[in-house]
Every structure is written in C-alpha cells, then in structure tokens.
Amino acid sequence: MPKISAAGSPAADRLAPSVLLVEDEFLIRLDLADAFRRAGWTVYEAASGEEAIHFLRSTIVVGLVLTDVRMPGAVDGTTLAGWVRRERPAVRVAVMSGHYEPSVEELSLWDAFFTKPAAPELLVKQLDELVDGTGQDAQRSPNDGGTQPAA
Amino acid sequence: MEAPNQQPETILVVDGDVITRTVIADYLRQCGYRVIEAVNAWEAEQALNQEGFDVDIILSDVDLPGEMNGFQLASWVRQNMPDVKVILSSAVERTASAAGDLCEEGPHLAKPYDPATVVDHIKRLRGGSDRS
Numbered sequence: 001m002p003k004i005s006a007a008g009s010p011a012a013d014r015l016a017p018s019v020l021l022v023e024d025e026f027l028i029r030l031d032l033a034d035a036f037r038r039a040g041w042t043v044y045e046a047a048s049g050e051e052a053i054h055f056l057r058s059t060i061v062v063g064l065v066l067t068d069v070r071m072p073g074a075v076d077g078t079t080l081a082g083w084v085r086r087e088r089p090a091v092r093v094a095v096m097s098g099h100y101e102p103s104v105e106e107l108s109l110w111d112a113f114f115t116k117p118a119a120p121e122l123l124v125k126q127l128d129e130l131v132d133g134t135g136q137d138a139q140r141s142p143n144d145g146g147t148q149p150a151a
Numbered sequence: 152m153e154a155p156n157q158q159p160e161t162i163l164v165v166d167g168d169v170i171t172r173t174v175i176a177d178y179l180r181q182c183g184y185r186v187i188e189a190v191n192a193w194e195a196e197q198a199l200n201q202e203g204f205d206v207d208i209i210l211s212d213v214d215l216p217g218e219m220n221g222f223q224l225a226s227w228v229r230q231n232m233p234d235v236k237v238i239l240s241s242a243v244e245r246t247a248s249a250a251g252d253l254c255e256e257g258p259h260l261a262k263p264y265d266p267a268t269v270v271d272h273i274k275r276l277r278g279g280s281d282r283s
Contacts, residue, residue: 026189026190026194026197026198027197027201030187030198033188044173045172045173045188046169047190047194051169051190052169054169054170055169055170055173058170058276058277059275059276060170060173060276
C-alpha cells in the first residue's frame with residue numbers, strides 16, 4: 001500500500017502520534033518516554049533545548065514537542081516553545097513545569113501546559129486526546145513549516 | 152511458534168549527538184531490544200544504578216559531553232558491573248556497524264536494514280539539520 005503523507009489519509013492508515021520529549025532530568029524523561037511508548041507513540045528524546053532545536057532542524061517528522069521549562073543551556077523550555085511556534089508552526093507544543101507561572105499570552109500560544117509532578121500516564125492520556133482531537137497529528141509534516149513565515 | 156520466555160535484552164545507547172542517538176536507538180528497538188538513551192556518562196551511570204533497569208549492553212560513543220568520556224565510562228563499568236558488555240565507538244559508521252552486529256546476535260528479530268543505510272540516514276538528517 002502506498003504511503004500517503006498528506007493530511008487526509010484514511011483513518012485506518014493513521015500512523016502513531018509522535019512526540020519530541022525535552023527534559024534534562026534523566027529519570028523523569030525515561031518515565032515519560034516509557035509511558036508514551038506504552039501508549040503507542042513514537043518517542044524522540046532530547047535533554048536540552050539546544051538538542052531539541054538541532055533535532056527539529058533535521059528532516060525527522062514530529063507532531064508534538066513536550067518540554068520542561070527549566071533546563072541547562074541557553075535555550076530553556078519557554079524559549080524552545082517560542083522557537084517551535086515561529087519556525088515549525090505545524091508542530092504542537094506542550095509545556096510542563098513544577099514552578100513556572102506562564103503568562104496568559106504564553107498559555108494562548110501553547111497547546112497545553114502541565115504542572116509537574118504529573119503522573120506520566122495521565123499526561124499521555126491528555127495529550128492523546130489533544131492529538132486525537134483532529135486525528136491529524138501523524139500526518140503533519142512539521143518541517144515543511146520551516147520555510148513558512150510564522151502566522 | 153513458542154513465545155519468548157525471557158525479557159528482551161536492554162541496551163543503553165550513550166551518545167551526545169541527538170540525531171545519531173535517536174536513529175541508532177530506533178534501529179535497535181526495531182531489532183527487538185529494549186533501549187535506554189543517555190546523553191552523557193552521568194546519565195548512563197544513573198541508568199546503570201537504577202534498580203530494575205538491568206542493562207545488558209552499553210553502546211557508547213567515545214567522545215561524550217561532560218566530565219567523563221566513553222573510555223572512563225567503560226572503565227567504571229568494568230570495575231563496578233563486570234557483567235555488562237561495553238561497546239565503544241568513535242565514529243557513526245562504527246556505531247551503526249556495532250548496532251548491526253547486535254541485531255544479528257540478538258535473539259529476537261532480524262536486523263531491519265543494513266547498517267550502511269543507518270549511516271546514510273544519519274548523514275542525511277545531519278545535512279538537513281545544517282539548514283537554518
């Protein structure tokens with residue numbers, strides 16, 4: 001069966017949703033990654049904002065970025081979320097933090113915000129519902145958005 | 152066909168390059184291994200010390216970000232966990248080749264594609280990552 005990459009593929013052919021998980025705390029990242037994989041997601045892992053941007057500049061297609069806020073390096077989670085919104089507008093963004101109080105503007109830009117600690121299974125379930133809301137997640141080609149100006 | 156009566160072996164992939172790490176880890180998962188990804192030796196040590204992780208094999212780059220390189224990590228493992236097999240690699244071609252060997256040795260599935268394809272894939276992705 002030929003692969004159909006454009007949106008509008010038959011539902012039966014829907015690929016697994018995919019997430020780039022950006023979290024510098026190793027064991028938290030592993031727990032979350034396991035929960036996503038158990039739920040059938042394709043999971044990519046990055047340990048910093050810089051790694052995440054390096055990854056997102058590749059041709060690997062990902063439908064959702066889930067990022068922690070406080071991370072070492074020059075690119076924290078809010079900066080990364082802003083970058084994704086500008087440079088990869090087709091990719092959904094979810095942010096999680098145990099301490100950060102997002103502004104109203106940030107909340108309006110992000111697709112979801114989670115307060116940590118969050119039970120991994122619960123978080124995955126909510127994000128499952130988010131991507132299932134349109135059923136389009138897996139068909140997106142977020143890197144195509146790289147050449148488009150942010151809205 | 153008899154169901155496998157053992158847990159899949161666990162491979163710890165340690166590589167500071169997100170694209171290499173991701174592609175190699177995915178390749179090994181397709182072979183049937185359970186794969187844990189670590190960015191540096193500090194994360195690798197956490198995985199090795201974590202109860203229940205039961206790492207069987209470490210596939211690590213020599214050049215790792217942080218205070219400990221791959222040789223130092225291997226030395227630590229040999230001293231503290233002599234049962235864990237360590238494979239060190241210093242180039243993406245070697246890493247892919249080692250992953251291919253692991254897939255052939257593995258008790259689960261055949262290797263999904265040739266290691267040369269893995270290298271090409273990583274290089275293409277890196278090429279893509281250079282655009283800005």
